[in-house]
Amino acid sequence: MSTFDDNQDMRAQRDELLLAGHAVPDEPGIVDLVATLRRSVDAPAPRPTPALAVLLRDGLAATAIVPARAAATEGARRPLRRVWRYVAGLGLAGKIALGAGVAFAGVTGAATIGAVPHAIQAPARAVVHGVEHLFAPGSHAPVVPVPASSSAHSPASDAPRPTSSGAQPADSGHSPTSRPTPQESAPGIGLDGRSSQAGRPGGGAPTLPAQAQATENAAPGSAVVHGKPDGLPSPTPSASARADMEPAHP
Amino acid sequence: MIDDFGPVLARARAGSAEAFTLLYEDLVRPVAAYLRARGVRDVDDLTSEVFLAVFTSVGRFTGGQEQFRSWVFTIARRRLVDHWRSSSRTVPQEPYEPDDDDRSTESAEDQALDALGEERTLQLLARLTDDQREVLVLRIVADLTVEQVAEVVGKRSGAVKALQRRALSTLRRIVESEAVTL
Structure with a gap:
């Protein structure tokens, strides 16, 4: 180790002694400062607010304390629960419309994306082909x-x-x-x-x-x-x- | 320090008022001193907020007494940041008024000397950077190790050591150049 490293180590040890409240020679000003800060802990405790006073007097029901596992899984379940509540709150017509929309989006996606296998894509495309004119603009x-x-x-x-010349x-x-x-x-x-x-x-x-x-x-x-x-x-x-x-x- | 920390923590998790009181009496003074040293003038409400948060979420905590101490000061630090944000995002640096401070139980002369010393100490700390002051106060007032401070402030141990070294160097320089007496 070099002299510089030795000095660094000695200074670090000196700092640790200072922070721990030990008297270090040649540094009375810093020692007094640390001692004053340490004495501030001995000051009288502040008065608790009424809410905390009630807690210290009566305690808390165990159900009000957030358990660790429940707190960890709460955040993960929240978005799914929110969607489920939204769907459950819809009326019958809303649920039917939502289901039809989801089904149509799924079928359309399967028909248009070329990444799915042909066995899936062919029937999906046939269904889309059969209903796509219903959504064509101007077809009222x-x-x-x-x-x-x-x-x-x-x-x-x-x-x-309907056409009748079907020959x-x-x-x-x-x-x-x-x-x-x-x-x-x-x-x-x-x-x-x-x-x-x-x-x-x-x-x-x-x-x-x-x-x-x-x-x-x-x-x-x-x-x-x-x-x-x-x-x-x-x-x-x-x-x-x-x-x-x-x-x-x- | 609490002798049988494990059972006390278990009772606190169950909501026991007696366990809450033991934990509160063990840590309320360091927490209040930490908040005061970080520039909060009226620490009563903020200290109570810290312990309300501690007791209502103690079920999340796992660990021993040292980890619990670090955890409490982590909550105190977050509450302090929230407090500053809510009060126009500035750290209040009001001049210390010894007449308003009735915390000492010693004689009037000792009380005056202590108050003056604490006022001067707070003024010296105010000349450090925020990170340096944070580390120094957590080391001295909260009595945390370097590793615990690193956990509280979210930095590595090496960074905490560097911050405390620079903070002490700055204080040495100020004390020597201005011949400060506390």
């Missing part, structure tokens, strides 16, 4: 489901009515037959636009008939416009898609 008219066997090429003026070989082996294909009352987004998909390159599988392809893509031009090979529907077609629809009108 009553929605009537169309039987799976019905055609999808009726004119736009017939949009609110088309559509949906043969490709689209789910149990799924209704409802129409929309919004002009330009109706079923008339679907037939235009037949002449579009890349609009679907080339082996499918035009109506089958149109039935698969609920919104016209969505597969091409958005460049999605799986044909995810779009609620509103783009300007180019609307232009593509126009020649399809009778």
Whole structure:
């Protein structure tokens, strides 16, 4: 050890003696200061407030003292309990709406996230595909489901009515037959636009008939416009898609 | 110091008034002296607040007597910080008034001398940094070890040693240069 270290150690020992209240030679001022501070502890105790006086006189019920384990788990349970209380406080309609919202969010998430396996994604996407038109902007008219066997090429003026010209070989082996294909009352987004998909390159599988392809893509031009090979529907077609629809009108 | 601390603590956990009184009488004077040395003029209410917090949360505490002492001063320190925050975030540095201090039971002459000495001591401590003053008061008034002080202030032991070394060096320099007599 160097001389510097020796001095440091000696000073540290000296400081400890001072702080412990021992007399250290050559430092009367600091010794007096420490002694004065130590004497301040001998001053009379302050008077307890009424609340503390009651506690010192009567004690405290054991239940009022926070136990260690309960205090540790209290913080972790609090957010979950708060959510549970909120849900329990909702009315019946609120609970139904909340459940429907959670279910829809879950199904939509499973359908849109490509990270889930195909076995989960395919049925989820089918469900979303069946209900997505209900939430399309501008579709305030009553929605009537169309039987799976019905055609999808009726004119736009017939949009609110169910299609009756169902002699088309559509949906043969490709689209789910149990799924209704409802129409929309919004002009330009109706079923008339679907037939235009037949002449579009890349609009679907080339082996499918035009109506089958149109039935698969609920919104016209969505597969091409958005460049999605799986044909995810779009609620509103783009300007180019609307232009593509126009020649399809009778 | 309490002789049988374990049973007393167990009774305090059960809410025993007798155990509360034993713990209170053991620590009330150091806690009050700590608060006074940290600049609180009226320590009665704050000291009671500290012990109310101690007794209502004693079920959380685990450890021996030394740890209990550190824990009480940790609560006292937090209450002190809250007190300063609530009183416009400044440490009151009012001049000491010996006439207002009736804490001594000695003779009037000794009382005056002690009061003057304490006033001068508080003035000297006020010239230290807040951290240095905190460490020095906890070491001397609360009678805590370096490790206990480190636990109370949330610093490492080495940092506490450095703070107390600098605090004593500053006080030495002031005492020598001004020839302070307490």
